[in-house]
Amino acid sequence: MPPSPISDLPTSSAAAASNDVDNNLQPFFVLHKALPRKSERKSSGFGTAKRKIDLPPSSLKSIEKSDVSSTEEASDWIYEQLRLEAFNRTWSKIDSTIKDVLRQINLNLFDEVQSWVLESFSKIKSIRPHKISEIQRPYPLVTDIICRKIPTALILTKNVEFVDDLLTFQELGGHLKSSGCHVAYLTSLDFSVKHGISGCLRSLLRQLVSEAPDMADISILASWYCEPENCDNPVLVIIDDSERCCGAVLADFITMLSEWVIKIPIIFIMGVATTFDAPRRLLPSDAQQHLHPCKFTLGSPCEKMNALIESVLVKSCSGFSIGHKVAAFLRNYFLRHDGTFTSFVRALKLACVKHFEMEPLSFLGLDILDEDSEIFQQGQCDSLPDSLRNHAFNLPSCQREKILKGTGGSLVHGLTELRRLQKCWSSVVMCLFEVGKRKNMQLLDIFCEAIDPTLYNLRALDHNLQLSSLIGRNLIEGKSSSAKGGFIAQAIQQVRELPAASLSHLLNIWGVHTGEMNEIQDRVRELQSIISSGGGGLIFKEKCTDIHKRSRSLSAGKGTLSVNDKAAMLLDGMVRKFLMPIECVPFHEIVCFKHVDVLQSALIGDPRRTIQVDLLKSPTYLQCCCCSRGGNALSSSMHDTSIMYSLAQEYGDVINLHDWYQSFKATVLSASTKTKCKLQHSPASKKVKATPSESEATIQARFCRAVTELQIAGLLRMPSKRRPDFVQRVAFGL
């Protein structure tokens, strides 16, 4: 890799970075007990000293360079702004796309729920007394038992993690509210043991009755509902995370509402994260009796993920995409660690941030997919300063392709080519996914395979081999050796096994996806015409029975290919020819984020390690003169907790409190005597040292506080009853 990305940061951002570092250090200013009087003097020279240390040497060079040419600095600043703007626009585009996609997925469900709500409401209405005075009566109306059930929509969210669906329930509420229903949201926090039933009632009343007194009395709700403007609509209670609720309180709530359900048409909408029998595990059977459940299913996370990948990464709506390693990392993160849509989007955003932060030319990617902006781009490329242009042609992908003429024109040309290839690639991926859908494949898997450059190279190699040895049969039989067992190979195999009806359907969809690739379009049309004419009719007659066998015998016997095989060969050809991962295209670095390690460290972090490092190496961060000279030696001016933790390093997994205290005391006192000696030389600071020697009690207090702080930081465990003299270390090593 040529210059490291950090070194390319313009100087102004370097200054900004050092500002950031200042901010990051704030807690240490608070923690650190610097010597009195000296701190002021220190703080004046602080910024410069630190900047020199914090910045890598290469950026120092760039500072020097920028001193030479201030014009370059100005243009750097401009390009930084451009990148910032590009990031904002790109991310807002992606963000709105994601939101649209999710809304689209949920919309059907919302309508279903709405019509169910209306139906249940009309059922209640039909048996409800029409006189309002009847409703307000405190005694139960003598009616059929079955009507005392609360209609309950159980909405299965299909994901153990709940964060993804918080917004969904808000939107569902909004959707139902717009159709006139009264909507109240309750969460598991309202159903806590501590507040009991009054907690949830109060929250319900607060949301529905605007001028309610602070009393958890359900009769208030009844009176409110009797107001003429309220009584024509159902009351929806949305509990988004019903499984987290305290079962007993929820049961009380349900039992109470069931007494009122005819008078106040309450309808529950409960989110259920696991299986639909979760209420059975949560509620006693008495409360279950009062529910009249109906099951709805939200789109599963995989469905959502497919939609997201399709709209954001495959049909790339923005000038940002990810490399194979990043994709694999994200996939791994989603499937194995977190499993929430939200965190996936967050990771994607982080990748986007890092990309625009690290790649100096990334702003060019913004308009890359917009064909009209070519002229504008041309202008942009021509006006690039030399350093940036050189950077573009020094990109590894360029070096590989040996594009050496470093003009703006060739850059624009490269970008246009990139766009074209990317479009072909995405159509092929979509075609593959159309096949894979029938076999329950996930787009994320296909995407990861399609974006893999090594597989692409393998395929290319394979193809050459095959051409040379002319082993066509291998291909026909579906034994293509490339990527055995991979998703793409499976998809191609799948095409051979499709019954004719779905094959013609598939071809129609392919026709749509390959709209801009003329040659493929023609071949698809050709296949379609075969199906609609004789060959297809024959297959139709066979009623899809064992197509695979038949086609194989045909191809083996007569040497003619069935439609299925032709389609499979077409797909295979498309994969070979057009499925060119973005990482194989020159200039892809401009739009493609590949630094998986950067993303990983930004995403996962390691808070406990950070705490340990900070505690052990606080002098190197603080750069205070009192601690810096001795290297790792302890001094009393360090923070107590830091001293304690450094001392704890000398022990095994248990620490004797007495020994620890003694060494702590020794450190504090010895150093303080030393400083005292030193201070006596400087007469000015004599006055300030108000407490000459610290009493035993003070030291003990400091010791206790430091131990507690370490405990809170999760680095050790307090003494147990069995061994009152020992604390246990919890964290070892870094």
Next chain:
Amino acid sequence: MGTEGATPERRTTRSSSSLSKPSLDAPKPPLSTRPSLPNDLLFSDEPLSIDTLLSNFPGRGAQVLEILRLIGPPNSPMLPLLLHGGVSTGKTSVILQILHHINRPFVYTSCCSCHSPRILFESVLNQLFLHRKNPSNGYLSARRCERASDFINLLRDALSQVTGSPRGKKSKLDGNGEMIYLIFDNVELIRSWNKSSDILALLFRLFDILNIPEVGLIYISNAAPDAYYSMAGSVEPVGVYFPDYTVDDLFNIFMLRSPANRKLYSSFLSVVLKPFFRVTRRIDELATAFDPLFQKYCEPLADLNLVPDESMKRRLFVRLQPHLSASLNETFRVPSECSFEANKEGTCSKKGNIRKLSGRETSNELDFHMSVSAKYLLISAFLASRNPATLDAALFDSTGGSNNRKQKKKSSQAIMDQKDEMAEEMLLKGPGSFPLERLLAIFQCITSVGEGTLEEEQLEDGMVIESGNVGLMSDVLLQLSTLCNANFICKSGSCPLEGSTRYRSTVDEDMALKVARSINFPLSKYMYRR
């Protein structure tokens, strides 16, 4: 009725010294200008005749007549009544209908809706004061009343106002004084309130405390009277027991609420009532179970009005039988035949067919999303709860516990018996609890086993595992909280800083097996069986 107009003045003059009620009353003109007092405390429509009353409650004739006898004529005082009996035996509806029949004013409060003393008190008072909550009074009660002593005072005032007898003066029931009844429903719930004994004592001694003969007290409770008689010296309420219904009663009750075709329904009931009667006698439970069953029963019939003959009954019964046994075991039914789900189910079954064609998927797969590390954690929690801690070392050593089993086979009969007992005891105790450390240790062990298979898979895909084991560990505590939230693991103990919290897995074996299957983990190998 004629005396009612005069009562407010009389009352205010009498009580102005004790409470500042006149000032409270003043801004509320509707309160003082009500036309006829007790009408609001009556059923609004025509009173029921005794015949309809009795025919409404098959199997409750004896209780109805008994209560009518105890309540007596309009001008006679009565002792407090306690109606008790199981859930859904008609206590509340019987008393409400009786009051409808005799058409006398009453006040009804349910301790289920009124979940605290204050709300209970205020609910009684609001009804007596004929107070309606509405936006103009800010949905406030007529009087604020938190303490029992206030309640007694206010109740006296209100009652004297309603019954028309001046407060404190012993009125003789001379035919003008009207009885008013206070009904307290679900009294047994009070026992779970704070200071329940005080409230219960207050309620059951109301008769003595108030000492107003025009007030009849009626308590309704699921619990037997013994539950309340801790206080001596007060007048014990007269108990009226509502026994569970018999089969014939139930038959009659369900025939009352039968749909159009009575003959068909009675043949249906003759089929289903007997088996269900053995499980439950509660009308509400039975009604919930019967409705979908009756729909199934009617399904093959084109004309719902036809009268079934013997052969048809038999055919219908044969059709119903499988549903019957399934429904007997079901307590909570989530209907899948809902119309909105229908099209979805269609697509699902189509998918199912395709799956069968490809021959890969099993029917009992996990139907919700969970990350792989959460699955491992769930399995390790299940193992930690199920296996005794002493076996961990043996199960998770390098040999994977295979030679362990051989040792066990050799053991003598006595030891085997002992182990039987132990296993039984474990079954009775339910899942065991475990500290976090043990969970993490098992997690580490099984992920290192599982990782191997996963790695192979991934290599086949040409994927690179980014962070392997360490990566799986990274947010384990986060996953743990997720599992806790999903009720798969429950927490006990306190102090989160100490880390001494103990956990317990609540998933059953089926679920654990499903999860294990989804990640190809050999769970049965690690499960301790006797």
